[in-house]
Amino acid sequence: MRLRLALRPYLLIAPALLLTCGILYPFGLGLYYTLFDFSASKPQPDMVRLHNYETVFTEDAFWNSAWVTVQYAVGAAAVETVLGVAVALLLHRSSLVGRVLEKILILPLMIAPVIAAIMWKLMLQPSVGVVDHLLKPFGLGGVQWTDTPTGALLSSIAVDVWVYTPFVAILALAGLRSLPTSPFEAAAVDGAGWWYTFRRLTLPMLWPYVLVAVIFRFMDSLKVFDIIYALTEGGPGDSTVALQIRAYLEAIRFQRYSFGISYTIVLWAVVYLAAMVLVRHLGRSQRKAAEVK
Amino acid sequence: MSVALRDVHKRYGRTKALDGIELRVEEGEFFCLLGPSGAGKTTTLKTVAGLERPDRGSVEIGGRDVRDVEPYDRGVAMCFESYALYPHRSVYDNLASPLRSPRHRLPAAEARDRVGAIAELLGISALLDRPVGQLSNGQRQRVALGRVLVRPARAFLLDEPLSHLDAKLRQQMRAELKAIGAVRRTTTLYVTHDSVEALALGDRIGVIRQGRIVQTGTREDIWYRPHDTEVARAFGRPRINLLPGTVTGGGVFRSADGAVELPLAVPVPRGTEVLVGVRPRDVSLTGDMTGDGHRLAGSVYVTEVLGRSVEVTVRIGAQQLSLVAARSEAGGLRVDDPVRPAVRPESLLVFEADRPERPGRRIERR
Amino acid sequence: MTHKKRLLGWLADAALVLYFLFALFPIAWMVILSLKPADQLFSTYFSFTPTLGSYRTVLGDSEGIPFVRFFVNSLVVSVGAVALSLVVGLPAAYASARWRFKGSENLMFTLLSFRFAPELTVIIPLFVLYQKLGLFDTYVGMVWVLQLVTLPLVVWIMRSYFADLTPELEQAALLDGYSRKQAFFKVALPLVKPGIAAVSLLAFIFAWNNFVFPLILTSSSAQTVTVGALSFLGGDRPRYNLTAAAALVSVVPPLLLALTIQRYLVRGLSFGAVKS
Numbered sequence: 022m023r024l025r026l027a028l029r030p031y032l033l034i035a036p037a038l039l040l041t042c043g044i045l046y047p048f049g050l051g052l053y054y055t056l057f058d059f060s061a062s063k064p065q066p067d068m069v070r071l072h073n074y075e076t077v078f079t080e081d082a083f084w085n086s087a088w089v090t091v092q093y094a095v096g097a098a099a100v101e102t103v104l105g106v107a108v109a110l111l112l113h114r115s116s117l118v119g120r121v122l123e124k125i126l127i128l129p130l131m132i133a134p135v136i137a138a139i140m141w142k143l144m145l146q147p148s149v150g151v152v153d154h155l156l157k158p159f160g161l162g163g164v165q166w167t168d169t170p171t172g173a174l175l176s177s178i179a180v181d182v183w184v185y186t187p188f189v190a191i192l193a194l195a196g197l198r199s200l201p202t203s204p205f206e207a208a209a210v211d212g213a214g215w216w217y218t219f220r221r222l223t224l225p226m227l228w229p230y231v232l233v234a235v236i237f238r239f240m241d242s243l244k245v246f247d248i249i250y251a252l253t254e255g256g257p258g259d260s261t262v263a264l265q266i267r268a269y270l271e272a273i274r275f276q277r278y279s280f281g282i283s284y285t286i287v288l289w290a291v292v293y294l295a296a297m298v299l300v301r302h303l304g305r306s307q308r309k310a311a312e313v314k
Numbered sequence: 315m316s317v318a319l320r321d322v323h324k325r326y327g328r329t330k331a332l333d334g335i336e337l338r339v340e341e342g343e344f345f346c347l348l349g350p351s352g353a354g355k356t357t358t359l360k361t362v363a364g365l366e367r368p369d370r371g372s373v374e375i376g377g378r379d380v381r382d383v384e385p386y387d388r389g390v391a392m393c394f395e396s397y398a399l400y401p402h403r404s405v406y407d408n409l410a411s412p413l414r415s416p417r418h419r420l421p422a423a424e425a426r427d428r429v430g431a432i433a434e435l436l437g438i439s440a441l442l443d444r445p446v447g448q449l450s451n452g453q454r455q456r457v458a459l460g461r462v463l464v465r466p467a468r469a470f471l472l473d474e475p476l477s478h479l480d481a482k483l484r485q486q487m488r489a490e491l492k493a494i495g496a497v498r499r500t501t502t503l504y505v506t507h508d509s510v511e512a513l514a515l516g517d518r519i520g521v522i523r524q525g526r527i528v529q530t531g532t533r534e535d536i537w538y539r540p541h542d543t544e545v546a547r548a549f550g551r552p553r554i555n556l557l558p559g560t561v562t563g564g565g566v567f568r569s570a571d572g573a574v575e576l577p578l579a580v581p582v583p584r585g586t587e588v589l590v591g592v593r594p595r596d597v598s599l600t601g602d603m604t605g606d607g608h609r610l611a612g613s614v615y616v617t618e619v620l621g622r623s624v625e626v627t628v629r630i631g632a633q634q635l636s637l638v639a640a641r642s643e644a645g646g647l648r649v650d651d652p653v654r655p656a657v658r659p660e661s662l663l664v665f666e667a668d669r670p671e672r673p674g675r676r677i678e679r680r
Numbered sequence: 681m682t683h684k685k686r687l688l689g690w691l692a693d694a695a696l697v698l699y700f701l702f703a704l705f706p707i708a709w710m711v712i713l714s715l716k717p718a719d720q721l722f723s724t725y726f727s728f729t730p731t732l733g734s735y736r737t738v739l740g741d742s743e744g745i746p747f748v749r750f751f752v753n754s755l756v757v758s759v760g761a762v763a764l765s766l767v768v769g770l771p772a773a774y775a776s777a778r779w780r781f782k783g784s785e786n787l788m789f790t791l792l793s794f795r796f797a798p799e800l801t802v803i804i805p806l807f808v809l810y811q812k813l814g815l816f817d818t819y820v821g822m823v824w825v826l827q828l829v830t831l832p833l834v835v836w837i838m839r840s841y842f843a844d845l846t847p848e849l850e851q852a853a854l855l856d857g858y859s860r861k862q863a864f865f866k867v868a869l870p871l872v873k874p875g876i877a878a879v880s881l882l883a884f885i886f887a888w889n890n891f892v893f894p895l896i897l898t899s900s901s902a903q904t905v906t907v908g909a910l911s912f913l914g915g916d917r918p919r920y921n922l923t924a925a926a927a928l929v930s931v932v933p934p935l936l937l938a939l940t941i942q943r944y945l946v947r948g949l950s951f952g953a954v955k956s
Contacts, residue, residue, distance in 0.1 A: 031781075034771065034772040034784055041790055048805070054808075114689075118697065127945060140709070144709055192950055237950070244796075251913075264798075281800070282805065293793075365855075384854070386856075394852060398848040398852035400867060412857055
């Protein structure tokens with residue numbers, strides 16, 4: 022009787038636990054593989070200990086990928102944050118235009134990133150794409166959007182921004198709508214200006230919400246795959262080979278399984294570290310926001 | 315059935331909710347558990363109901379240890395402070411819920427009669443088809459009470475059932491509650507933070523503080539023989555007067571500034587620091603009714619009309635003494651008028667001085 | 681002052697419209713592209729004779745790409761993944777909302793870390809494993825791996841819904857004479873129904889939109905629309921109109937569902953961290 026009572030919660034989570042183990046198993050297996058030189062050409066692998074990781078860290082290709090990934094993640098997260106918060110602030114004014122547009126805000130977010138990349142790929146075609154056509158009158162015609170290293174990176178970031186800005190905007194808007202009104206009324210009575218109110222009241226109280234969005238966006242874009250795969254496949258050259266793209270190329274295209282997984286493990290560690298730092302920051306900003314209230 | 319808790323302890327993480335509760339409610343008794351919020355009242359009820367498991371100690375219902383008995387097998391009915399009505403169902407469905415359960419199932423027709431009778435009793439017959447969300451607090455409270463009464467129970471556990479009501483409705487329900495036959499016959503453990511409610515309803519009262527029962531007794535016990543200053547303060551409005559001072563030779567109380575001197579009927583060693591308590595209704599303004607009372611000299615500080623009577627606060631040196639007088643006696647008083655209120659030594663309660671770690675205990679007559 | 685204010689209001693609206701042009705134009709352009717006949721693809725931009733030919737081709741499985749099959753596959757694996765996650769995740773979410781215990785905290789944290797783990801860490805070993813187990817390019821294999829996406833979502837969001845529900849309702853049911861199982865099914869579950877609906881749809885959308893799992897773990901018989909749409913871009917001649925049609929067909933289900941759960945979206949997208 023007693024035992025059954027104590028066991029009940031465990032019985033309830035048991036199926037989920039089992040399924041989780043079903044996912045953890047390949048993860049553990051992958052970790053184990055990285056200690057070998059397992060590949061399609063070597064199905065009976067030898068133990069190489071940490072040699073795969075040594076290779077990863079001494080390869081120029083890795084550092085190039087890491088740099089691409091960081092540029093991509095920082096660039097995308099930064100633009101999305103600024104643009105998303107701006108859109109949220111504009112929608113929060115709730116003009117007639119805003120109320121109508123808010124209903125369709127989420128559309129890009131619900132489109133599969135890979136489909137979004139396909140859409141943009143069609144639009145960015147250098148000779149027949151519509152973007153070129155529309156920009157020609159502004160003297161911006163003939164830009165090689167996805168065919169130059171810088172252009173390819175910026176184009177990928179642009180697609181990310183297109184898909185995920187609504188994500189930041191939706192969370193920021195929810196934050197804005199949940200802010201208490203009394204501090205703003207007090208500020209209005211004191212005759213505070215818009216900028217002062219925004220910097221001293223809105224931003225600190227809103228920041229925890231924005232930060233939740235930033236955490237999600239930054240960590241997701243560190244492991245970008247779909248958008249770059251569909252838009253540039255890592256090219257031209259190695260210019261957009263983010264870490265997961267590199268891992269894919271190594272493991273699936275070249276069938277060097279162990280080596281490919283090593284890449285993802287390193288990426289996983291980076292994401293984990295980023296998460297720790299950001300979540301700690303989130304805690305701090307939540308306390309600060311509570312003080313303002 | 316009687317209900318008993320023995321040395322019940324319960325912790326939530328670092329906070330101690332129950333710290334050795336000892337309680338016995340006799341068969342058919344209406345027992346009021348009184349205490350401030352956070353004292354452990356609700357936890358005590360939930361422990362009896364089996365919704366919380368004590369870390370230590372035992373709960374007995376009808377003399378049987380119910381440690382391993384599931385809530386639905388304990389046969390107790392509970393009214394939650396939050397009402398805990400099912401928001402997605404109608405009033406009828408809420409009331410009928412116990413009668414559809416495997417444990418208390420009745421045939422549909424019988425259940426309908428039973429729910430009808432209870433709804434009649436509580437005056438909510440007209441609401442049966444309404445969703446619970448549309449009810450006022452008073453109506454919800456009746457529905458919650460109805461769900462408790464609708465089926466037989468070995469004991470009722472009522473958690474602040476009147477606390478969300480407005481003053482008038484509360485008074486009315488208080489009167490009705492004890493008139494209900496089922497409540498009169500069934501062992502009831504009633505939790506409240508309102509001392510008036512406890513005095514009005516309880517056959518016996520238990521005062522709970524920081525997870526411990528401080529005192530149990532009849533209303534006379536609690537009123538005339540409070541365990542300590544805090545119990546004394548908890549009962550009676552206006553609050554009891556508590557004057558600090560020391561005991562001088564011959565068993566006389568003397569306030570620090572010497573302005574108040576009162577002979578004590580309780581033998582207290584000389585030099586003891588004490589608090590002397592006297593209830594405002596035991597102080598006479600004119601001394602007429604208490605001819606043998608001890609007189610004090612002071613002046614009127616403030617008066618406040620309480621319906622037919624008046625609360626007069628008298629300044630005596632650095633002390634303030636409040637008393638309740640008839641309007642005819644006190645009607646003409648102005649601020650600073652000299653008065654000579656009288657106190658009888660028998661009505662004085664003597665307490666040890668309050669200490670930081672615990673309120674001062676009453677010093678007993680021997 | 682009021683004059684200046686009105687001007688600012690217009691400017692703000694103009695900025696909003698500008699953003700929404702950016703957000704909606706690609707979708708509009710896809711519609712245009714998908715309606716263009718093949719011979720006008722490269723000769724015009726906005727003026728053309730609309731035709732449904734591209735849709736007929738895509739849905740008619742010509743060009744050697746069985747797109748309808750992919751669509752059905754997407755439907756099957758997404759529904760399967762959500763169903764499995766609900767069956768397994770609801771009890772776990774309930775348990776961890778009602779009882780604090782070490783096992784549940786560890787489970788919750790592990791599930792959250794799935795949300796942020798690079799997918800390939802799991803998929804590459806699964807690629808090897810599935811070939812051995814015969815799960816490569818099967819529905820079962822896809823439903824299993826999609827748990828990486830749907831299970832954390834279901835458990836985290838449903839936990840926040842259960843946590844919002846006062847336990848006293850279920851306690852009242854226990855005292856009414858119901859067993860714990862009945863209290864869960866008759867009281868707790870009906871009250872979180874909106875949450876279940878929202879999380880199911882959101883999990884469905886995420887499963888549907890997933891690309892990397894089917895890319896690596898399927899080849900044809902269990903392949904989904906996201907991979908299928910991309911294959912129209914391959915080949916030796918550009919089939920932009922077909923690609924656009926395929927892309928649009930594949931975004932219809934998530935877009936329709938998304939519009940129905942707008943209200944619950946915030947909590948879902950933030951894993952329960954932000955409530956609206």
